[in-house]
Amino acid sequence: EAGVAQSPRYKIIEKRQSVAFWCNPISGHATLYWYQQILGQGPKLLIQFQNNGVVDDSQLPKDRFSAERLKGVDSTLKIQPAKLEDSAVYLCASTPQGALTGELFFGEGSRLTVL
Amino acid sequence: AQSVTQPDIHITVSEGASLELRCNYSYGATPYLFWYVQSPGQGLQLLLKYFSGDTLVQGIKGFEAEFKRSQSSFNLRKPSVHWSDAAEYFCAVGNAGNNRKLIWGLGTSLAVNP
Numbered sequence: 004e005a006g007v008a009q010s011p012r013y014k015i016i017e018k019r020q021s022v023a024f025w026c027n028p029i030s031g032h033a034t035l036y037w038y039q040q041i042l043g044q045g046p047k048l049l050i051q052f053q054n055n056g057v058v059d060d061s062q063l064p065k066d067r068f069s070a071e072r073l074k075g076v077d078s079t080l081k082i083q084p085a086k087l088e089d090s091a092v093y094l095c096a097s098t099p100q101g102a103l104t105g106e107l108f109f110g111e112g113s114r115l116t117v118l
Numbered sequence: 119a120q121s122v123t124q125p126d127i128h129i130t131v132s133e134g135a136s137l138e139l140r141c142n143y144s145y146g147a148t149p150y151l152f153w154y155v156q157s158p159g160q161g162l163q164l165l166l167k168y169f170s171g172d173t174l175v176q177g178i179k180g181f182e183a184e185f186k187r188s189q190s191s192f193n194l195r196k197p198s199v200h201w202s203d204a205a206e207y208f209c210a211v212g213n214a215g216n217n218r219k220l221i222w223g224l225g226t227s228l229a230v231n232p
Contacts, residue, residue, distance in 0.1 A: 007161070045122075045208055045222030046162070059219060094161055107154075107220075109161030 005029065007110035009095050015116045021083035024113045027076070028097030034058075036107065037070055037080050038094040046094055052078065082115075090117045120145050122211050124223035131199050132231045139194040139226050141209035149211045151192040152220070153183055156206040165207075168192065179203070204230045 008027040016022050028035050033054050038046035049068065050060040055075040063070065067086070072078040082089055092114045096107040123142045131137055143149060150169050154162040166177025173185040183194045192209060209223040 043224070045210075045224050047222075048219060051219075096161075106164060106167065107162070109163070111159070111161045 007095055007097055007108055009093075009110035009113050011113060012111065013114050013116075015118065016085055017118050018087055019084040021081065022085055022115060023082075024080045024093050024095075024115075026078045026080070026095030026110060028078075028095070029099075029108055031099060032097035032108070033075070033100040034098045035072055035078050036096040036098075037078070038096065040092045040094055040112070042091070049080070049093075085115075085117045087117050090115055120211070120221050122209050122221050122223040124207075124209055124226050126226045127224070128227045128229070130229040130231060133201050134198050137194075137196045137199045137203070137228070139207050139209075139228070141192045141194065141223060143190050143192065143209075143211045143221075145190075145211050145213075145221075147213050150213060151183075151185060152210045152212070153177065153181070153192075153194050154208045154210060155179075156208065156225075158205070162208065165194070199228075199230055201230045201232060204228055 010025050014022055035052045037049040039049050040046045049063045050070045051058040052072045055072050068082055070080045092112040094109055094112045096109045121144045125140050152167045153165040155165050156162045165181050166175050166183055168175050168185045176182050181196050185192050206225045206227050208225045210220040212220040
């Protein structure tokens with residue numbers, strides 16, 4: 004079974020530029036999460052989708068971050084314009100429908116460096 | 119406030135030695151507890167989880183953890199550490215609610231000396 008796929012793995016941009024990350028969850032997984040992990044910290048939930056609907060985006064900085072999961076499968080996270088403090092690893096995770104809370108399957112992450 | 123504390127930021131052990139990583143939580147409801155491991159450049163992988171029942175849970179890679187409600191702790195243990203166990207370890211707590219939101223600790227970085 005293929006795991007959670009993310010791309011790109013690494014991205015370097017200058018501040019005020021834009022960037023987009025893509026995630027393809029495990030096939031059949033209804034719930035998809037985007038996390039931000041700053042160096043030395045635990046993951047911080049940015050947004051959670053259930054199929055193509057948003058369940059929780061309370062910690063998403065909506066003035067610069069956006070995310071979509073139009074067909075309820077893959078998802079894109081965009082940052083525009085980027086700030087220095089956005090330098091982090093962006094992790095995508097998924098869970099199957101009905102899974103007990105917390106059993107997340109993570110991708111390898113997309114590491115963003117903002118100069 | 120809900121929180122997870124991992125008191126040790128960094129631990130170094132010798133290969134073959136025993137290991138205990140500490141996790142304390144503050145949570146209003148019955149907690150669901152998890153340990154995840156993150157190897158360098160990798161995503162997080164679930165090591166083990168506690169939902170209910172036996173308070174000593176077994177996980178992958180020879181790890182176990184014990185839930186102690188009276189101490190609000192969920193410490194991770196391994197009797198003999200291997201060099202490949204060097205990684206970042208995260209404790210997390212959640213609930214059975216619909217939003218499935220996890221609260222994460224800051225992680226403990228484990229180094230293993232040969």
